[in-house]
Each structure stands twice: as structure tokens, then as C-alpha cells.
Amino acid sequence: MTIAQRADPAQPPIKYYWEDLVAGSTLELGSTTVLREEVLAFARQFDPQPFHLDDEAAAHSVFGKLAASGWHTCAMAMGLMVRGFLHEAASLGSPGLENIKWLRPVYPGDTLTLRQRFLETRPMKSRPDVGLARSLWEMFNQHGEQVLSMDGWGMFRRRTPGAD
């Protein structure tokens, strides 16, 4: 059983195979609200810099007030990506990502929305049952300001292996 062939009734059915990912198309992947306690918990575990942990230190930093770790922002984007797209996609994972840009600080209380735009797709030469899709991730806060941009390739099972 591969991920794309799973029969677990707890998993939603596959909606997106590689052929369904069309360059130029866009998906809106939902929103999440940033909780202060989660900002602090993430920072304590993974990014204990003063401006992510302490109001006073943050007030005197480039962020101006307590701000989420950039890695927390990426992780929240991933949460939206999984719940809004990958759970219904024949995804086989990703080799990596490029061009992560933390464009603006993310603060407790912010509501973040994620948009995925497919930039290009191509078959995987070494595996006729797999295709690749490169997508742009763009996350915005409740003011419509972009806070995060990144892009990368994902691997997806093909609906029709080997077809042109």
C-alpha cells in the first residue's frame, strides 16, 4: 500500500493526482490564527532567541513586539498545505524547497492564509508512475500583507502512468 493507494477509511479519497496539477492554477488552502502560547512554545523548543520569547526584548528588536519564529511560520504554512491540499493529493513527498523569504513579521493574534500556485509540472523520467510539480507558496496576514514566500518541487503519483 502506498500513500496514494491507501484504503484507510480515515483518509479522504485522492482528489489530486499529478495530472490534476495545472501550471498557472491557484488553490486557496485555508487559514490559521497564531496563538501566543504556541509562539512561545515553538520558540522555547526550537528558536529561543529573545525576540521570540520575551516582550521586552522584542520591543527593542527589529520586530517591535513579540514575533513568531520564521520556522514556526513555515510550519504553520505546512499545516495549511497538508490539511488543505496534501491530504487529498497523491503526494510522495518533496526533495526540498527554495527561496524562503520571511517578508514581514508574524505576531500572536495574526490570522494567516495560504495560497498555492502551480508554476510548472513535468513527468519524472526515472519513474513513469510519478510526476513533479513546482509550486509557489504565498502566505498573507489579515491585513492582506504577504508574510512568507517559498517555492519547491513535490512528487505526485500519476493517474495514468507513462502517458504523454
Place this chain on the structure above:
Amino acid sequence: MTIAQRADPAQPPIKYYWEDLVAGSTLELGSTTVLREEVLAFARQFDPQPFHLDDEAAAHSVFGKLAASGWHTCAMAMGLMVRGFLHEAASLGSPGLENIKWLRPVYPGDTLTLRQRFLETRPMKSRPDVGLARSLWEMFNQHGEQVLSMDGWGMFRRRTPGAD
């Protein structure tokens, strides 16, 4: 008070200003062991794909067994970067990162070590008190196999603002 000028006795003294970051030099930033409970907790919150949450699904995935989210791997690298370097550096944050590559799966029980290599440095034209340094992050497991690579620019206060 900026981060680099902090007087908090709980913070260690600044050891690394921009001038101390020399292209070609390398820092070993310590190690961390991957705990199964933390892999599951991270996946539940941020990356609930079956191969990060369920042994049976993982056994049939490209990972072969339960594997950490790539974002969890990045977050663990950041933990080592902060505790092993940034806590003693006059760091002003980072605009982003490039070329994240998840080279091998990370499994519960693995012990990961992080190495930072400085690739290039330059003054920041718009701010004579700040310099930029680009570094390569390389993380390895206990077998000496590289699991993560990424690189990016960081901003650091200068020991001697405006000097050539």
C-alpha cells in the same frame, strides 16, 4: 536596547560580531537526539501526513519507517544554530533561506549534528552598523550521512560600524 546591546545577565556575552564571521571558516554547533514523541507531536500539529504519524503507513511509504517532518528537521537545526551560535552572536535575524534539501529521512532515535560554514560576507550598504554573512547549514546523522543542507544570509551588528 538592541539584541546586540542587551544587558540581561541571563544572556551570554556577545562573542561573534560580523567581523568575526570569516568566509571559509566552519563552526560545529552541537548535536540533538530525535525523540519519537516529539516527531509525533510536531507532525500532529504541523505536518499530519501518514508517514510522519503512523508506523504502518510509514512502512509502505518512501521512508520505510516513521520519519520526522522535513520542517521538524529544519526546526531542530535551528535549535542547534541558536544554542550553539546565535545566542553568542550579535544577530539581527535573517531575511530568508535558500536551497533547503532534505537529503535523507530523519528517524526517531537518530542523533543529528549541525555544522555551519561561512560562504561569504559583506557590509550592508544601507546600514553602516550592520553586516551580512551567508552560511551553509549541513546536518548529519549518527552514521555520518548528511540529512539536510540549506544556506542563507544573516544580519549581524558590526564591532566597528562603517570601517572598511
